[in-house]
Amino acid sequence: MRSRVPFARGLFLAGLTVLGALGGAGCDLFATREPPPVEEGTEGIWQTPTTPRIVVENLERALEAPSFGDYQRALTEDFVFRPDDADVVRIGLERPGETPYENWDREVERQTAEAISQSADSVALTLELFEETPIAAARLIKYRYDLTLFSAGTGTTFEGEAWFQIRQEPNGDWLIFDWEDVASSNTQSWGLLKGRSRPTSPGGGSLGPESLPGPAAPMTEADR
Amino acid sequence: MSRAVRMLLALAAVVFGPEAAVSEEAGTAGSAGAAADSAVVARTLVSTDGAIAAFEEAVPGEGIKGFWWEYDAAADLARLLDENRREERLEPIVDPFGFELAIPDTILALRDSVSAVADSILAERIDIAVSFDPKFTSTYDERKDQYVLKNEFTTSYPVVTNGTLTVDFGNSNEYNESTGKVKDGRRVSSTFTYLFQEHLASTFSVNWNEDRQERERVVDADTDGLTVSGQLRETRAVGLLGDMEAGAGLSVNRQRYTTSTTDGESGNLTPDWRLKLTRAYTGGTATMDYTGSGGVSSREERRTLPTGVAGVDSTIVDESDDTNINNTVNLGGNYKFEDGTELRLQSSYNREQVQYLSQADSLRGQQESRVRDSRTGTLSLTTKPVEGLEVRANADYSLNDNDYRLTKTLSSNTSAKSADTDISYEPWEGGRWTFKMERSAERRDYQTPTSGDVSKQQGSVDFKQKITTNVDFDAAYFVSLDRFEFDDPLANVDRDVRTQRGTFTVRYNPAKAVTSAITMQVRKTEFVNIHPVQAANNNTDHGYTINPMYTWRLGAASLSGDVSVDARYKVQDFQDDANTLVRRLTARQKWQQALSSRLSTEVQYRWEFSDQGSYNRSELDGRRRYGRSREIIRSTVEAKLRYDVGKGFGVRVEYRTDEDDSYSVSGDDRELQTELPRRQLLYAADYRRDLLRHVHVDVNFSQTLKNGEGVTDVERNYYTIIASIVYQPFQKEDPDKDKKGKKTEGEGS
Numbered sequence: 015m016r017s018r019v020p021f022a023r024g025l026f027l028a029g030l031t032v033l034g035a036l037g038g039a040g041c042d043l044f045a046t047r048e049p050p051p052v053e054e055g056t057e058g059i060w061q062t063p064t065t066p067r068i069v070v071e072n073l074e075r076a077l078e079a080p081s082f083g084d085y086q087r088a089l090t091e092d093f094v095f096r097p098d099d100a101d102v103v104r105i106g107l108e109r110p111g112e113t114p115y116e117n118w119d120r121e122v123e124r125q126t127a128e129a130i131s132q133s134a135d136s137v138a139l140t141l142e143l144f145e146e147t148p149i150a151a152a153r154l155i156k157y158r159y160d161l162t163l164f165s166a167g168t169g170t171t172f173e174g175e176a177w178f179q180i181r182q183e184p185n186g187d188w189l190i191f192d193w194e195d196v197a198s199s200n201t202q203s204w205g206l207l208k209g210r211s212r213p214t215s216p217g218g219g220s221l222g223p224e225s226l227p228g229p230a231a232p233m234t235e236a237d238r
Numbered sequence: 239m240s241r242a243v244r245m246l247l248a249l250a251a252v253v254f255g256p257e258a259a260v261s262e263e264a265g266t267a268g269s270a271g272a273a274a275d276s277a278v279v280a281r282t283l284v285s286t287d288g289a290i291a292a293f294e295e296a297v298p299g300e301g302i303k304g305f306w307w308e309y310d311a312a313a314d315l316a317r318l319l320d321e322n323r324r325e326e327r328l329e330p331i332v333d334p335f336g337f338e339l340a341i342p343d344t345i346l347a348l349r350d351s352v353s354a355v356a357d358s359i360l361a362e363r364i365d366i367a368v369s370f371d372p373k374f375t376s377t378y379d380e381r382k383d384q385y386v387l388k389n390e391f392t393t394s395y396p397v398v399t400n401g402t403l404t405v406d407f408g409n410s411n412e413y414n415e416s417t418g419k420v421k422d423g424r425r426v427s428s429t430f431t432y433l434f435q436e437h438l439a440s441t442f443s444v445n446w447n448e449d450r451q452e453r454e455r456v457v458d459a460d461t462d463g464l465t466v467s468g469q470l471r472e473t474r475a476v477g478l479l480g481d482m483e484a485g486a487g488l489s490v491n492r493q494r495y496t497t498s499t500t501d502g503e504s505g506n507l508t509p510d511w512r513l514k515l516t517r518a519y520t521g522g523t524a525t526m527d528y529t530g531s532g533g534v535s536s537r538e539e540r541r542t543l544p545t546g547v548a549g550v551d552s553t554i555v556d557e558s559d560d561t562n563i564n565n566t567v568n569l570g571g572n573y574k575f576e577d578g579t580e581l582r583l584q585s586s587y588n589r590e591q592v593q594y595l596s597q598a599d600s601l602r603g604q605q606e607s608r609v610r611d612s613r614t615g616t617l618s619l620t621t622k623p624v625e626g627l628e629v630r631a632n633a634d635y636s637l638n639d640n641d642y643r644l645t646k647t648l649s650s651n652t653s654a655k656s657a658d659t660d661i662s663y664e665p666w667e668g669g670r671w672t673f674k675m676e677r678s679a680e681r682r683d684y685q686t687p688t689s690g691d692v693s694k695q696q697g698s699v700d701f702k703q704k705i706t707t708n709v710d711f712d713a714a715y716f717v718s719l720d721r722f723e724f725d726d727p728l729a730n731v732d733r734d735v736r737t738q739r740g741t742f743t744v745r746y747n748p749a750k751a752v753t754s755a756i757t758m759q760v761r762k763t764e765f766v767n768i769h770p771v772q773a774a775n776n777n778t779d780h781g782y783t784i785n786p787m788y789t790w791r792l793g794a795a796s797l798s799g800d801v802s803v804d805a806r807y808k809v810q811d812f813q814d815d816a817n818t819l820v821r822r823l824t825a826r827q828k829w830q831q832a833l834s835s836r837l838s839t840e841v842q843y844r845w846e847f848s849d850q851g852s853y854n855r856s857e858l859d860g861r862r863r864y865g866r867s868r869e870i871i872r873s874t875v876e877a878k879l880r881y882d883v884g885k886g887f888g889v890r891v892e893y894r895t896d897e898d899d900s901y902s903v904s905g906d907d908r909e910l911q912t913e914l915p916r917r918q919l920l921y922a923a924d925y926r927r928d929l930l931r932h933v934h935v936d937v938n939f940s941q942t943l944k945n946g947e948g949v950t951d952v953e954r955n956y957y958t959i960i961a962s963i964v965y966q967p968f969q970k971e972d973p974d975k976d977k978k979g980k981k982t983e984g985e986g987s
Contacts, residue, residue, distance in 0.1 A: 043695050044719045046734040046766045052812040053770040060765075060775055062808055062818050064850055064868070081772055083722075083733045083765055092343070099421060100451050100458035104497050108597040111562075111590065111608070125688070128730070132686045133647070147950045148896070148916060185761070185781055186806060186820055186848070196417055199456040199498060213650055213684055 060084045063188045066153045066180040067143070073190070074139050080131045086124040090183065090191040093120040097205040098174070098197035105209035114212045122212065123193075129211045134163035141176070152181035152191070161204050174203035281306055287328040289314035290345055294334075298753040299712070299745050302342045304789070305333075309348050318356035319363075322969070325375070327926070327936055327960070335796070335830045335838040336880050364431055364439045364471065367394035367402040370968060377962040383415035383952050400433040416952060418454045423447070442468045456498075463493035471512075480517030480524075486510070500541045500597070508533030508562070524571035532563045537595050541602060556603040560593035579621035588612045596644055607643040612636070626664035633657045647685050654680040668704030673697075690724035712743040732768035737761075751791040759783040766811075776811040799827040807853045819853035819864050822846065836882040846872040849903070869901040869908065886927040892920040896946070916946030922958075934964040 059079055063069035069088050076085035095118040097105075105114055131137055138161070145156040154177060161172045179192035195205030281293035284305065293306040300306060317323045330338045372393035379386040390408040397403045405428050412421040425447040433439050448462040467489035476482045492505045510531035517524045541554045566588040573581045589611050596606040614636040622628050637653045656678035663671045676696040683689050696718040704710040716739040724730035738761070745755040761781035767773050787800030807819040828842040851866040873896070880890035898914040922940035929935055938960045944953050 044697070044717050044736060046719070046736050046764060047721075047732070047768055049766055049768050049773040049776055049811075050770045052773045058775040058777065058810055058813055058816060060777065062820065062850070064820060064870075079772075081731065081767075081775055083731065083735065083767060083772075084775060087765070099419070100453075100497070103451070103459035103461065103495075107495065107497070107500065110594045111592040128688045129684075129686060132688055145950055147948055147953050148914075149953070185779075186804065186822055197458075199453050199458055213648070213682070213686075213688070 060087065063088070064186070066146070066155055066178075066188045069180060069188050069190060070141065070155065070157070070178060074141055077127060077131070077139055078137055080128075080137070082124050082128050082131075085127055086120060088190055089120045089123060090181070090189045091120060093123060093191055093193070094118060095123055095205075095208070096192070096194040097209060098195050098203060100199075101195070101197055101203060101206040101209055104206060108210065114209045126208050126212045129213050130163070130207060133211065134165045136164045138162045138164070138169075149179070152179050153188075154179055159204060161207070171201070172204045172207050173201040174198055174205070176204065284334055285329075285332045285339070287331060288317060290331060290341060290349070292331050292333075292339060297710075298747050299710075299743070299755065303340075305339065307342055307345050309345050311348065311352050314349060314352045315356055318353060319359060322966075324356075327938075327962075333830075335832055335840060336882065337830070337838075337840055337878060364441060365394070365402070365404075366400065366431060366433055367396050367404070370395045372967065373969075374965040375962060378959060379961075380957055380959040382956040382958070384412070385415075386410065386412045397430075398432075402431045404429045404431070419458075420452045421450070423449045437473045438471070440468070440470045457496065458498060460496040461493065463491060465489060465491040476515075478517075479515050481515070483512070483514040483516075485512045499543075500539060502537060502539030502595075504535060504537040506533050506535030506560075506562070508535075521575065522571060522573035525569070527568040527570075528566070530563075530565045533561070535560045535562060535593075539595055543599065543602075554602055556595055558593070558595045558605045560605065561591070562593060563589075563591045565589050577622070579623075580619070582618040583616070585615040586613070598645060601644050604644055606645060609639075609641045611639040628662040629659065631657070631659040649685050651683040652680060654678065668710070670702045672700040672702075674699075687726040687730060688724065689726070690722065690730065692723075693721045695719045708747050710745050712741075712745075714741045715739070716741075727769070731772045733772075734764070734766040734768070736764045736766075738763075752788070754786070754788040756784070756786040758785075774810075774812055778809045778811065779806060780809070781806040794832040796830045797828070799825070801825045809853075815852075815854050817853040817862070818850060820848060820850040822848040836884070838880055840876075840878045842874075842876045844872075844874040846870075851903070866903045869903050871897070871899045871901075873897045886925055888924045890922050890924075892918075892922075894918040894920075914947040916944065916949060918942065918944045932965060932967050932969055934966075935962075936964075937961040 059075040059081055060072055061068050063072060072084060073088040076082065076088065095115075097115050102115060140160040141157040142159075143155065143157055145154075147154050157176045157178070159172075159174060159176050162169045163172075175196035175198075177194040177196060178190050179194075180188050180190050182188050195203055195208075197203035197205060279296045281296050284292045284294055286292070289310045291308045291310070293301075293308065295301045295304065295306050317326075331341055332338050370393065372391065375388075375390045375392075377386075377388045379388075388408070388410040390406070392404070392406045394402050394404045407426050409424045410422070413419070425445070427443065427445040429441055429443040431439065431441045443466070445465045445467075446463070450460045451458040467487060469485060469487035471483065471485035473481065473483045486509070488507075488509045490505075490507050492503070494503050495501065508531050510529070512527075512529045514527045515525065536557070536559050538555070538557045541556070542551045543554060566586065568584070568586045570584040571582070575581075589609070591607065591609050593605055593607045596602065596604050615634070617633045619629070619631045633656070635653075635655045639651045640649055642648045656676070658676035659674070661671075661673045663673075665671065674697065677694070679691065679693045681691055696716075698714065698716040700712065700714040702710065702712045716737070718737045720735045722731075722733050724732055739759065741757060741759045743755055743757040745753065747753045759782070761779070761783075763779040764776075765778075766776050781804065783802060783804045785800060785802045787798070789796065789798040802822070802824040804822040804824075805819070806821075808817060810816045824844070824846045826842070826844045828840065830838065830840045832838045847870075849866050849869045851864060851868065853862050853864055855861065856863045874894065876892070876894045878890065878892045880888065882888045894917070896914070896916045896918075898912075898916075899910065900912045901908050902911050903909075920940055920942045922938070924938050926936040927934075938958075940958045941955070942953075942958070943955055
């Protein structure tokens with residue numbers, strides 16, 4: 015026969031949990047590393063995104079710097095990237111059996127941006143704003159882009175349109191939660207470059223036997 | 239007997255189990271509302287779509303945004319596997335006044351998982367029809383500048399005893415006014431299914447499809463393909479091994495494709511085979527599933543390449559003969575102990591070889607070969623060792639190796655492992671501790687300088703305590719650390735991101751109709767770049783929030799509101815003259831009124847004041863001083879009216895006005911910089927009904943009118959129309975049709 019743990023033992027166990035959590039928080043498990051001294055003359059590139067246009071400027075500077083921590087900071091946790099349908103067909107021919115555009119989240123976006131940056135000696139990005147409109151509780155901002163990768167003195171250019179949906183997070187920052195790439199018929203797009211550059215992409219089929227998901231763990235105040 | 243020994247015996251029971259009794263609970267995992275736990279709380283159902291249900295909270299604050307959510311995975315799976323119901327538009331989840339609620343992301347994620355399970359079941363299912371049942375469906379979807387029209391005809395006919403012919407025609411047309419893109423698609427498929435014996439079935443299919451994309455009359459992509467395939471499948475019981483399903487098939491495919499630079503043709507011949515064993519035993523089920531395929535294909539392709547001379551291109555013709563092989567093994571099992579402890583184990587192995595003509599300009603004409611090796615493993619445990627203590631734990635492992643023979647830069651080897659645990663403990667009446675811990679580590683080996691290690695640690699502790707019948711509080715602490723360590727520190731920037739958050743909430747519910755709460759939160763996020771140049775970007779974000787709120791139910795009305803005071807300052811660790819401070823005050827009030835059983839209204843007002851500026855140290859006394867430079871004032875008023883006319887028809891009207899003013903501030907001077915007033919009017923109608931017994935009409939229509947600063951032509955006046963008409967002349971009446979989606983009382987745990 016099970017019975018409720020006595021109050022004193024319960025209090026002891028509860029306290030142990032707190033100490034364990036705090037101890038974990040205070041020990042090396044959650045400790046950051048010590049940065050080196052800053053090189054003379056360098057400045058930070060990140061500006062607090064108090065308006066939608068500032069976060070796009072942050073993204074642009076982060077890609078060119080490059081600074082991929084800041085690049086990822088410009089995106090929300092539920093960020094998605096949507097390629098042009100024509101690029102999906104082309105990538106299907108270039109990488110058969112793979113689905114590079116599937117499950118494209120913030121982490122994949124950052125990894126791919128790093129891979130693109132590493133494939134060239136330098137990157138130059140030009141964004142030209144041509145439309146900004148409020149949508150529900152967010153903003154849709156459309157840019158024409160010109161992305162050039164320079165290697166061994168030559169440059170390869172990718173052109174098209176980037177449509178960003180940007181919303182204000184509870185902490186006040188405006189961040190990008192949706193990025194749609196619009197290609198043009200006679201040039202290669204940034205979305206096509208992303209599809210080619212994604213380091214590891216999911217396979218064509220699912221792995222694992224079919225089974226219904228178990229019940230989700232209850233949300234707590236810490237999760238909100 | 240120790241817990242560890244019992245678990246080992248459960249795993250051994252896969253082979254040496256005493257009997258093949260089917261566990262009735264094996265298929266219902268995931269149905270949050272169907273668990274027969276001892277603690278059952280009665281909650282009042284507010285709204286349901288048949289699987290997702292929203293209930294009134296039994297205890298204020300226990301749910302999400304004022305409602306308790308449940309998801310019935312088994313019911314949703316049943317709907318998705320029913321061909322007459324899987325495409326139907328679900329009823330929206332609404333609040334007690336009929337206004338639509340946003341479904342939480344955690345519930346939507348569960349629905350996505352069930353959809354994936356349904357898709358995999360449908361792909362394998364063989365149906366034998368007993369009558370002729372044609373179905374015509376036409377749908378029209380218009381959203382702002384995107385227009386989609388689809389038509390479909392599908393039918394099954396029992397041509398012979400135990401034999402069914404299924405035919406499916408479909409076409410779709412899409413047009414986007416802003417991009418000028420046009421997409422057209424057509425498909426025809428025909429499948430003959432024959433049951434030789436009860437356990438031996440065969441299918442023969444012919445499928446044709448064509449898809450074309452154009453942009454301002456220039457072809458972006460054009461593909462068409464023909465596939466002929468056949469399959470034989472047998473199921474039988476095989477003694478101790480359980481139930482067996484074995485199959486073999488052959489498919490032949492021919493495809494033609496055209497893009498802006500390439501056109502070509504490919505053909506392939508692919509035999510495939512499958513063996514699946516399912517062993518049920520007391521307390522669980524074990525499954526082994528092996529699929530394999532091995533085929534040959536050929537491709538001929540013409541590519542247009544620029545020569546460097548204006549207006550002059552060259553055409554290259556390439557051919558290849560390829561061999562593709564795929565083998566996959568999935569193992570899975572679950573076991574439920576007598577005390578309710580559940581254990582799940584899944585693992586898979588996949589090896590795939592794909593060969594194709596390389597599309598890289600420098601490798602044209604050469605055959606690329608990609609070999610992928612993947613392994614995954616997952617272990618899940620749920621247990622309640624003593625009353626009041628609940629433990630969930632998961633561990634995952636994956637290994638992926640991708641090897642490209644020509645494009646070496648895409649080759650990679652990645653491994654990832656993760657573990658997480660949730661412990662909930664109720665030490666005394668009204669108290670509850672929840673402790674969560676998660677760790678993950680990924681090793682990435684690429685052929686580029688981005689190789690390295692990525693790790694994440696996350697932990698939280700949450701404590702709820704009921705003080706009196708009207709008062710309770712909740713205290714929580716959360717910490718996470720993301721770490722990036724690259725093999726090449728010169729080409730990359732190692733970095734750490736640490737987030738800490740402490741939240742304290744007190745709820746006071748003086749009466750059943752009145753709830754109130756105040757929440758205080760302190761946040762700190764540190765961005766640490768381990769690089770002499772990038773370290774200049776290092777900064778720490780501090781945030782403080784106080785947020786009181788209330789809800790007051792007055793019969794057929796509801797009043798709610800909250801005020802939020804938020805201050806954030808960002809300190810640049812190595813640039814003290816670039817710190818910033820943002821302060822914000824927000825007030826929201828909402829009034830909802832049910833004017834009658836069919837008519838209800840909602841009015842909401844939101845006002846926000848924020849200012850921002852520098853937060854640097856003064857040279858005089860070294861203390862940080864706030865230098866205001868910008869001020870923003872926003873306000874929104876939103877009014878909604880909805881009327882349920884009856885017989886499947888409802889209408890609503892919504893009006894919204896926004897003001898967004900921005901000022902530059904210098905000392906005592908304040909100058910208006912931008913003013914963005916906007917107005918929006920929306921009227922909508924929703925109609926769904928069965929006409930003439932066999933015709934089902936479903937229309938959701940709205941028109942939105944906007945004016946103000948920054949409103950584009952597309953946004954100024956647009957329609958949102960989702961309409962479908964289904965004609966099924968020989969459809970049989972569904973005896974449970976009137977009961978779908980209706981419940982009077984709900985249960986939750």
